[in-house]
Amino acid sequence: MNSATIAGVEVSTEHFIGGDRVGGEATFVDLSPMDARPLAEVARGGEREAELAVAAATEAFPGWAALGPAGRAAHLHRLADLIDANVERLAAVESADMAMLLRSLRARVIARGARNFRAYADLAVAHEERVWESNGTLNRVIRMPSGPAVVITPWNAPFMLSTWKTAPALAAGCTVVLKPAEWSPLSCSLLCDLVQESGFPPGVFNVVQGIGEEAGAALTAHPGVRRISFTGSPETAVHIGTAAARNIVPFTGELGGKGPLLVFADADLEAAARKAAGQYDDAGQVCLAGTRLLVEESVHESFLELFHRFTDEHVLGDPRDDATTVTPLIHPDHLARVEGFVERARAHGDQIVRGGRRREDVGPLFYEPTLVVPRSNDSEIVQREVFGPVLTFQTFADEDEAVALANSTRYGLSGILYTGSEERAERVGRAVRAGTLWVNTFLVRDLTAPFGGMGISGIGREGGDYALDFYSDLKTLQILDGTTA
Numbered sequence: 034m035n036s037a038t039i040a041g042v043e044v045s046t047e048h049f050i051g052g053d054r055v056g057g058e059a060t061f062v063d064l065s066p067m068d069a070r071p072l073a074e075v076a077r078g079g080e081r082e083a084e085l086a087v088a089a090a091t092e093a094f095p096g097w098a099a100l101g102p103a104g105r106a107a108h109l110h111r112l113a114d115l116i117d118a119n120v121e122r123l124a125a126v127e128s129a130d131m132a133m134l135l136r137s138l139r140a141r142v143i144a145r146g147a148r149n150f151r152a153y154a155d156l157a158v159a160h161e162e163r164v165w166e167s168n169g170t171l172n173r174v175i176r177m178p179s180g181p182a183v184v185i186t187p188w189n190a191p192f193m194l195s196t197w198k199t200a201p202a203l204a205a206g207c208t209v210v211l212k213p214a215e216w217s218p219l220s221c222s223l224l225c226d227l228v229q230e231s232g233f234p235p236g237v238f239n240v241v242q243g244i245g246e247e248a249g250a251a252l253t254a255h256p257g258v259r260r261i262s263f264t265g266s267p268e269t270a271v272h273i274g275t276a277a278a279r280n281i282v283p284f285t286g287e288l289g290g291k292g293p294l295l296v297f298a299d300a301d302l303e304a305a306a307r308k309a310a311g312q313y314d315d316a317g318q319v320c321l322a323g324t325r326l327l328v329e330e331s332v333h334e335s336f337l338e339l340f341h342r343f344t345d346e347h348v349l350g351d352p353r354d355d356a357t358t359v360t361p362l363i364h365p366d367h368l369a370r371v372e373g374f375v376e377r378a379r380a381h382g383d384q385i386v387r388g389g390r391r392r393e394d395v396g397p398l399f400y401e402p403t404l405v406v407p408r409s410n411d412s413e414i415v416q417r418e419v420f421g422p423v424l425t426f427q428t429f430a431d432e433d434e435a436v437a438l439a440n441s442t443r444y445g446l447s448g449i450l451y452t453g454s455e456e457r458a459e460r461v462g463r464a465v466r467a468g469t470l471w472v473n474t475f476l477v478r479d480l481t482a483p484f485g486g487m488g489i490s491g492i493g494r495e496g497g498d499y500a501l502d503f504y505s506d507l508k509t510l511q512i513l514d515g516t517t518a
């Protein structure tokens with residue numbers, strides 16, 4: 034087996050198909066975000082691996098579906114226990130590969146992977162079929178597992194996001210082929226080891242490593258696939274949606290965000306400013322981040338003073354150090370992309386009021402926390418997702434203008450609202466176009482609540498029954514009253 038030793042942990046760099054490791058001649062180089070040097074050479078899948086993996090998932094499907102929710106739940110719970118037992122190894126590898134803060138991975142992000150499997154295992158078992166009488170018949174709605182599902186995930190929080198999408202698919206009775214992102218493929222390889230150790234039947238869970246346009250495109254185009262679940266950018270979603278449409282296969286897309294962070298004069302300004310400065314954590318590589326700071330005019334000076342004070346406290350550095358809050362960007366191409374946004378903003382006449390430069394003194398992929406006051410709301414830096422440590426700052430005069438600004442982009446994934454008024458929270462909360470809006474808090478999640486985006490931020494919903502329904506074909510069984518067995 035080809036493998037790499039990452040942070041002292043041996044990680045297979047091969048695919049995982051039908052319960053076996055599968056290598057191949059072609060590889061791609063996975064870079065370390067810490068020094069932009071090669072971390073591992075990983076198998077580079079294409080048509081052949083897509084074919085093998087979908088065949089394995091198709092063969093395993095009837096047996097997995099026949100286990101029923103309780104039989105599948107036993108496997109998912111064992112897997113969750115193994116994830117909990119391996120937090121240290123998973124966190125170490127993910128931190129080296131994606132440069133997420135090690136302490137967050139240890140304290141909550143990896144554990145959330147285990148929680149995802151437990152939550153969906155239990156939800157599928159607890160599900161009660163809808164049954165009612167009408168027109169002299171008994172109506173019964175049955176969830177039928179759909180078949181092999183392809184899951185495609187992005188490079189940020191790769192372990193957590195892969196489990197978030199895989200758990201409902203497996204709980205609903207689908208088999209899975211996962212294609213992790215090529216910039217952070219390693220923690221998902223460890224997940225394969227845990228799946229194997231927890232005794233899943235071969236072919237129920239498969240991983241094809243590789244480049245999006247190769248492995249990803251081959252998997253999404255495969256006619257044997259019955260569901261496609263994607264998290265990534267709206268641009269890639271167009272390709273995935275097109276492939277899904279060709280085979281008339283449902284797909285969901287959890288896509289990019291450009292969330293507003295609204296601060297009203299009646300808010301706890303200190304809490305709001307601290308949260309705003311916190312949007313630079315993990316170098317802003319967070320889809321749910323509130324990247325457009327929208328602050329009521331009357332308090333904008335006091336807010337900015339606090340915001341700068343809290344932002345000054347940030348420490349750029351190694352994600353494994355406890356003091357670090359701002360990590361490097363994932364890849365040289367991503368750094369160039371982030372930098373391109375800021376340079377175009379500068380050229381366009383937007384004001385860079387803090388940051389706006391690389392920090393090569395810390396490492397080759399670091400970028401300074403940056404704040405931009407745009408020339409107008411049409412500026413590219415306001416309208417497009419940067420996905421880095423770059424925030425914009427604008428003011429509003431009243432609630433109507435606040436809502437208009439919040440709703441002025443094509444995105445609608447999430448938002449954050451700071452106010453001291455319950456009535457305002459209710460009014461503004463209803464008016465802002467976002468799949469999730471947090472009021473005076475951030476990132477608190479109930480896994481049974483719907484999760485997804487409006488506009489170009491998404492199609493479909495994950496979370497709770499919404500995800501279980503996506504991976505199921507709903508059937509209505511209609512039985513004439515008086516029919517006896």
Ligand code: NAD
Pocket residue numbers: 185186187188189194212213214215243244245246248249250253264265266267268269270272273287288289290319320418420446486490491
């Ligand atoms: P991306 O769209 O470039 O890639 C995502 C995945 O798609 C990768 O695995 C990639 O290999 C694959 N891919 C690329 N082209 C493909 C193709 N033609 N066919 C099939 N697969 C293909 O996104 P990224 O840069 O990895 O991630 C960042 C984006 O993800 C940001 O927009 C971010 O906001 C978004 N995101 C959204 C959520 C959410 O829950 N809404 C969560 C995390 C990240």
